[in-house]
Amino acid sequence: MTQQQTEGGDVRLTGISKTYGSFTAVHPLDLTVPQGSFFALLGASGCGKTTTLRMIAGLEEATTGTVSLGGRDITGLPPYKRPVNTVFQSYALFPHLDVSENIAFGLRRRGIRSVSRQVGEMLDLVQLGDFARRKPHQLSGGQQQRVAVARALINHPQVLLLDEPLGALDLKLRRRMQLELKRIQTEVGITFIHVTHDQEEAMTMADTVAVMNGGRVEQLGAPADLYENPRTTFVANFLGTSNLIEGEIVSAGTDVVVAAGGGKLTLPGGRCPSPVRSGGKLLVGIRPEKMSLTHTDDADRIPEGRNRVTGRITDSSFIGVSTQYVVESTAGTALQVYEQNIERDSRFQPGAEVILHWNPGHTFGLDAAQSIDAGAAGADGPEAVA
Amino acid sequence: MSVTKAPPAHPAEAAVRKPSTRRRLVPYWLLLPGILWLLVFFALPMVYQASTSVQTGSLEKGFEVTWHVRTYWDALTDYYPQFVRSLLYAGTATLLCLLLGYPLAYLIAFKAGRWRNLVLVLVVAPFFTSFLIRTLAWKTILADGGAVVDALNTLHVLDVTAWLGWTENNRILATPMAVVCGLTYNFLPFMILPLYTSLERIDGRLHEAAGDLYATPATTFRKVTLPLSMPGVVSGTLLTFIPASGDYVNAELLGSADTKMVGSVIQTQFLRVLDYPTAAALSFILMAVVLLVVTVYIRRSGTEDLV
Numbered sequence: 001m002t003q004q005q006t007e008g009g010d011v012r013l014t015g016i017s018k019t020y021g022s023f024t025a026v027h028p029l030d031l032t033v034p035q036g037s038f039f040a041l042l043g044a045s046g047c048g049k050t051t052t053l054r055m056i057a058g059l060e061e062a063t064t065g066t067v068s069l070g071g072r073d074i075t076g077l078p079p080y081k082r083p084v085n086t087v088f089q090s091y092a093l094f095p096h097l098d099v100s101e102n103i104a105f106g107l108r109r110r111g112i113r114s115v116s117r118q119v120g121e122m123l124d125l126v127q128l129g130d131f132a133r134r135k136p137h138q139l140s141g142g143q144q145q146r147v148a149v150a151r152a153l154i155n156h157p158q159v160l161l162l163d164e165p166l167g168a169l170d171l172k173l174r175r176r177m178q179l180e181l182k183r184i185q186t187e188v189g190i191t192f193i194h195v196t197h198d199q200e201e202a203m204t205m206a207d208t209v210a211v212m213n214g215g216r217v218e219q220l221g222a223p224a225d226l227y228e229n230p231r232t233t234f235v236a237n238f239l240g241t242s243n244l245i246e247g248e249i250v251s252a253g254t255d256v257v258v259a260a261g262g263g264k265l266t267l268p269g270g271r272c273p274s275p276v277r278s279g280g281k282l283l284v285g286i287r288p289e290k291m292s293l294t295h296t297d298d299a300d301r302i303p304e305g306r307n308r309v310t311g312r313i314t315d316s317s318f319i320g321v322s323t324q325y326v327v328e329s330t331a332g333t334a335l336q337v338y339e340q341n342i343e344r345d346s347r348f349q350p351g352a353e354v355i356l357h358w359n360p361g362h363t364f365g366l367d368a369a370q371s372i373d374a375g376a377a378g379a380d381g382p383e384a385v386a
Numbered sequence: 387m388s389v390t391k392a393p394p395a396h397p398a399e400a401a402v403r404k405p406s407t408r409r410r411l412v413p414y415w416l417l418l419p420g421i422l423w424l425l426v427f428f429a430l431p432m433v434y435q436a437s438t439s440v441q442t443g444s445l446e447k448g449f450e451v452t453w454h455v456r457t458y459w460d461a462l463t464d465y466y467p468q469f470v471r472s473l474l475y476a477g478t479a480t481l482l483c484l485l486l487g488y489p490l491a492y493l494i495a496f497k498a499g500r501w502r503n504l505v506l507v508l509v510v511a512p513f514f515t516s517f518l519i520r521t522l523a524w525k526t527i528l529a530d531g532g533a534v535v536d537a538l539n540t541l542h543v544l545d546v547t548a549w550l551g552w553t554e555n556n557r558i559l560a561t562p563m564a565v566v567c568g569l570t571y572n573f574l575p576f577m578i579l580p581l582y583t584s585l586e587r588i589d590g591r592l593h594e595a596a597g598d599l600y601a602t603p604a605t606t607f608r609k610v611t612l613p614l615s616m617p618g619v620v621s622g623t624l625l626t627f628i629p630a631s632g633d634y635v636n637a638e639l640l641g642s643a644d645t646k647m648v649g650s651v652i653q654t655q656f657l658r659v660l661d662y663p664t665a666a667a668l669s670f671i672l673m674a675v676v677l678l679v680v681t682v683y684i685r686r687s688g689t690e691d692l693v
Contacts, residue, residue, distance in 0.1 A: 059594050079597040092595035096613045106599035
């Protein structure tokens with residue numbers, strides 16, 4: 001098999017799905033991953049992201065649909081005939097081979113005899129030059145992970161698939177490997193498809209993130225776009241934290257006014273799901289770091305035109321760069337606010353009466369017909385596990 | 387000992403130390419039954435047989451140690467065909483066990499799914515019947531005029547095996563083939579179980595990884611599965627070859643005078659001819675030969691390199 005780096009080597013999934021008996025792991029899915037991009041499939045465990053990846057690798061047979069690569073249909077090809085390589089979650093390094101033989105495995109299978117130069121280059125790329133003769137069990141988790149990446153990359157696949165490759169590493173090492181993987185991807189320019197449950201990881205590394213939930217893609221876009229303009233409560237809660245307040249639409253137009261908890265909140269009509277009708281319900285969303293906290297005694301200092309919610313602090317936790325407050329209010333329970341630790345107001349203690357206020361332009365609207373808590377548990381779940 | 391001269395400066399410290407010495411002895415106490423067992427049932431008989439092998443005399447006059455080492459040379463020259471035959475039959479049976487057992491062990495380890503335990507029980511099931519009964523049953527299976535012989539005769543397979551010297555006169559019983567069949571059958575579980583254990587330990591994701599790295603299923607087997615199962619192959623072949631080379635039941639029940647293995651000779655010398663020195667010498671020669679073969683085999687297979 002020859003590997004040609006064709007232009008337009010996009011990965012295209014068309015109506016691909018996977019069912020196990022009566023359980024549908026992946027609902028029919030259309031997805032295009034542009035060549036050379038760093039693409040992340042993000043979701044909680046069991047959302048079908050790994051199954052999708054395995055169908056691209058050929059390790060799982062698709063129930064329906066097709067996988068094509070650079071215009072070539074590869075749905076029927078066994079894994080060993082696909083020009084893609086995988087970095088497995090458990091690394092799956094061959095325990096009986098040393099590091100350099102592990103890396104050379106793919107080249108040797110394709111009948112390439114002199115591999116030492118390429119293996120040497122790969123070892124340099126992943127900075128493991130001194131470990132060539134070690135066995136996998138003599139390496140640390142991070143080193144094994146880099147061997148797994150080198151073993152896949154040496155084949156110059158058209159697409160590199162990464163199945164939660166950083167899941168087994170501790171937090172610090174994970175952050176370092178994220179940067180390293182990003183550096184390698186920029187260096188080699190190969191399409192990376194990265195599966196992860198860590199939203200921070202997906203946002204730091206990927207150009208495009210597809211958020212998956214229950215076997216479907218909920219939303220797809222650039223990390224900042226997903227974060228600022230979530231279209232579902234799942235995305236709003238799973239990517240970072242969102243405060244969602246349910247309210248009734250009072251007036252619609254360029255600005256939408258919503259009545260919630262005895263007050264009125266304004267948000268741009270362009271950030272609401274269409275159609276918006278007065279009298280209808282709407283979920284008003286705002287990110288915790290976009291809100292400011294002011295003690296009720298200083299209420300008159302809040303500039304005009306900002307959205308306001310009055311409440312009482314029930315909890316505060318100091319986390320270094322910021323302090324997180326939980327505020328109880330009539331508009332919504334357990335609203336979260338992150339205040340930068342610049343000038344700390346000593347009155348902000350649990351029990352203090354405060355006003356939350358923010359720029360209406362930072363508000364987004366969501367369809368009220370969905371569960372307000374979707375994805376909320378998954379948002380901090382992975383961090384807690386790690 | 388200087389215990390009386392220098393009493394412990396800190397009595398408390400001595401008191402703390404005491405239980406730790408007792409704790410240190412615990413492993414030895416636990417080892418004691420095993421060591422005693424080996425001493426009584428292995429070391430002592432070995433010494434006794436070693437002494438017997440260099441004795442001369444007869445049953446009537448009694449035996450005494452005369453350091454008659456020539457017994458070894460005589461035993462070897464008189465019975466070397468049986469030695470060669472033993473190694474050949476045991477080797478062939480081991481190879482057959484490996485060829486039959488590997489696919490089965492592979493199947494149980496990777497493909498059996500929920501049937502795994504049932505198949506494992508089936509592998510061990512023959513042990514619920516006596517070794518002797520099972521071997522005698524093979525007499526019926528391979529009997530002249532039986533279904534197996536008839537079928538093989540019709541297919542002219544026995545002509546081929548006769549040409550190879552494995553069978554003669556269109557029969558299987560009382561030929562080398564019968565003995566090897568019996569050995570293979572009786573020792574097959576000893577091959578399957580270690581193979582299964584080492585195959586079962588192989589992470590299935592390694593197969594996926596090999597496939598992902600352009601290895602065809604056949605190459606995956608050759609480059610990943612087989613090397614990783616070598617510990618099982620080595621222990622399985624040893625567990626088969628060592629007892630098979632000393633076995634005499636199969637040769638006695640399924641073979642003829644021409645297929646006697648060294649185990650039969652030792653048994654005859656001990657129990658019928660009552661030539662104890664020769665029997666003991668034969669036992670030691672067999673042990674030495676097996677030890678040599680096994681050592682060379684382990685050295686060459688290089689399993690100590692495996693994880």
